[in-house]
Each structure stands twice: as C-alpha cells, then as structure tokens.
Amino acid sequence: xxxxxxxxxxxxxxxxxxxxxxxxxxxxxxxxxxxxxxxxxxxxxxxxxxxxxxxxxxxxxxxxxxxxxxxxxxxxxxxxxxxxxxxxxxxxxxxxxxxxxxxxxxxxxxxxxxxxxxxxxxxxxxxxxxxxxxxxxxxxxxxxxxxxxxxxxxxxxxxxxxxxxxxxxxxxxxxxxxxxxxxxxxxxxxxxxxxxxxxxxxxxxxxxxxxxxxxxxxxxxxxxxxxxxxxxxxxxxxxxxxxxxxxxxxxxxxxxxxxxxxxxx
Numbered sequence: 175x176x177x178x179x180x181x182x183x184x185x186x187x188x189x190x191x192x193x194x195x196x197x198x199x200x201x202x203x204x205x206x207x208x209x210x211x212x213x214x215x216x217x218x219x220x221x222x223x224x225x226x227x228x229x230x231x232x233x234x235x236x237x238x239x240x241x242x243x244x245x246x247x248x249x250x251x252x253x254x255x256x257x258x259x260x261x262x263x264x265x266x267x268x269x270x271x272x273x274x275x276x277x278x279x280x281x282x283x284x285x286x287x288x289x290x291x292x293x294x295x296x297x298x299x300x301x302x303x304x305x306x307x308x309x310x311x312x313x314x315x316x317x318x319x320x321x322x323x324x325x326x327x328x329x330x331x332x333x334x335x336x337x338x339x340x341x342x343x344x345x346x347x348x349x350x351x352x353x354x355x356x357x358x359x360x361x362x363x364x365x366x367x368x369x370x371x372x373x374x375x376x377x378x379x380x381x382x383x384x385x386x387x388x389x390x391x392x393x394x395x396x397x398x399x400x401x402x403x404x405x406x407x408x409x410x411x412x413x414x415x416x417x418x419x420x421x422x423x424x425x426x427x428x429x430x431x432x433x434x435x436x437x438x439x
Contacts, residue, residue, distance in 0.1 A: 177306060180353060180374040181255070181280065184304055187371035188256040191361050192236055196262070198363035200405065201238065207270070211245065212238040214404040217298055217328045220396065220434050224248040227293040230318055232281045233301040237263030240274050243296070250274040251292075253281055282310045290320050298328040299405070299430075300362075302383070303335065303375040306353070312386030319437040325392060327383075331399065331428040334420075335377045340409045341420050349379045362407040380431070392435040400430040 195201050206212060213221070225247035231240045234252035236259040244250045244267075252274060254260055260278040267274045277286065282305065295315050305311055315325050335354075338345040346354055354375045360367045388394065401424075402417035412421040420427055 175374075180306070183372050183374055185255055185257075187358070187373050188235075188254075189258040190369050190371065191363075192256065192258040192262055194361050194367040194369060195236065195363045198361075200363040200407070206238060209245070211242045213242050214328070216398075216400065216404065216430065216432055217296070217326065220324075220326045220328070220432060221294065221296070224294065228291060228320075229294045229296055230287070230292040232295065232297040232315075233304070234263065234276070235259050237266055237274065237276060239296075239298065240276070241266060241270060241272055244272040244274045245270075248294075251287070252276045253279050253284060255280045281305070281314065284314055284318075287318055289317055292318050293320055293323050295319055295323070295325045296327075300330055302327075302329060302378050305378075306376050307350070308378060308382060308386035312390050312392075315387065316390035316392055316437065319392075321437055321439045323437045324395075325387070325435045325437075326432075327434075328430065328432045329383075330403070331431050332377050332379050333428050334408075335375075341423065346377060348377065350376050350382055352376070362405075383433075387435055392437055394433065395436050396432070396434040398432050399428040400432070401425050401428060403429040 196203055224243055227248050229243055229248045229250045231250055231252045234240045234254045237252050240250045240252035252263055257278055260276045263276040295318060302308065319325060332348055336344050336346050336348055356373050358371050358373050402414060402419050404417050406418045408420065410421045411418045414424065
C-alpha cells in the first residue's frame with residue numbers, strides 16, 4: 175500500500191470513532207459541556223497562563239482540548255484531517271459560544287495559515303504515531319511559530335508501543351521500522367464499540383522526535399518522562415495516586431513524555 179491508502183484507512187477510522195467517543199465515559203461530554211476542562215496537569219504545567227495567546231492545536235480530534243484552551247482565554251485554531259471531527263468541533267464551538275477556529279487538513283500538508291503567527295503550537299497524546307515521518311512536521315512547527323513562541327508536546331512514550339496490547343511481550347521495534355498495520359475492534363475510549371478498522375501507525379523514538387525539531391532552530395527548554403498515563407486506555411491498567419500504570423510494571427515503564435521547545439527571537 176502507498177501512503178495515501180494508509181491515510182485513507184486512518185481517516186475512515188477516525189471519522190467512525192467520533193460518534194463513539196462523543197458517547198464514551200472517557201470523553202465525558204456532559205461534564206465537558208458543563209464546563210469541565212479536558213486538559214491534564216502535565217500539559218497545563220507547560221502551557222501556564224494562555225490568556226490572549228494565539229494557539230495552534232495540531233491533530234485536535236473533535237476539539238475538546240482546543241475548546242478548553244479557548245475557555246482559558248486563548249485564541250485557538252484546531253487542525254485535524256477527520257471531516258467528522260472538524261464538523262463536530264465547529265458545532266461544539268457554536269453550542270458553547272466560544273471563538274475557536276477549526277481547519278480540516280493533514281498537518282503535513284498544512285499551508286493555509288499565516289506564517290510566524292502563533293505564540294504556542296500544541297499537540298498531545300496519540301498524535302505523532304499517525305505520521306510516517308517527522309521532518310515536515312518539525313518544519314511546519316517552526317514555520318508557524320512566532321519568534322519567541324513555544325512548541326508544547328505531551329505524548330505517549332515510544333517504549334509502550336513496543337508491547338502487545340496486553341503488555342505481555344515485545345511485539346514491535348522502538349525505532350521507526352516502517353508502518354505498523356493492525357486490525358482493530360472497538361476504540362481506546364470504548365473497547366466494546368461495534369466498529370472494526372485497519373489502522374496504520376509508526377513508532378517514533380525520542381531521538382527521531384528531537385531530530386525533527388532541533389535542526390529547525392528550535393531550542394529545547396523542558397523535557398520530562400512520566401511513569402503513568404492520565405488516561406485509562408490501556409489493557410492491564412491499574413489506578414495509582416499518580417494516574418494509570420501498567421499492572422506488574424508500576425514505576426518501571428515510561429508511559430508519557432513531555433517537551434517544550436522555543437523559537438529564538
């Protein structure tokens with residue numbers, strides 16, 4: 175298969191997931207509509223006060239985090255390649271009386287935004303695994319950041335994508351060894367949802383992520399790894415006072431990492 179076929183498979187999956195996720199406990203839409211912020215402590219510590227800042231949110235799904243940022247006073251543009259997700263995000267924005275903007279686009283082909291326009295570019299949790307390579311991604315981040323602007327990433331750690339779904343053995347490589355093609359039933363937000371898909375992902379080692387960003391001239395100002403996930407989405411999860419860890423591997427396996435990079439003035 176070619177890249178376009180891979181993207182088409184993934185887009186169908188994400189389009190079909192929107193209605194499932196809207197009804198899921200994970201996304202807690204009733205609480206969100208009532209004002210609950212969907213952002214986690216990990217990213218909030220990096221974002222800090224966003225009042226009046228222009229934020230570009232890459233791979234925003236149906237916009238919960240984008241709209242949470244708008245509620246915090248930011249001027250937000252969310253981007254996602256799923257037509258169903260963007261349509262839902264726009265409807266939610268109107269329903270909640272917010273002023274976020276949503277664009278349907280592949281982040282690697284993003285060319286309709288003003289350059290050097292954003293104070294912060296943000297992306298989080300299960301985003302870059304859908305990109306086959308990261309050099310264009312890194313170039314776009316540098317392109318759209320203002321001088322002095324910040325790129326903030328909170329992402330699942332590449333070490334966890336090496337395991338099978340039940341974390342019983344190492345199934346895949348740590349490095350980007352090419353496409354990982356899987357047959358999926360349900361969704362991470364509802365494992366019993368009556369949907370089936372073929373998905374195509376890529377694992378991106380930490381050095382690949384940094385190698386896509388540092389050569390653009392961005393400067394690394396923060397990097398952290400966490401032995402927990404804020405989301406209860408993996409098999410064999412166990413709840414701890416930190417968040418969710420893998421049963422039997424508590425404190426032994428990095429589940430999430432975060433980084434912040436800054437564009438020189």
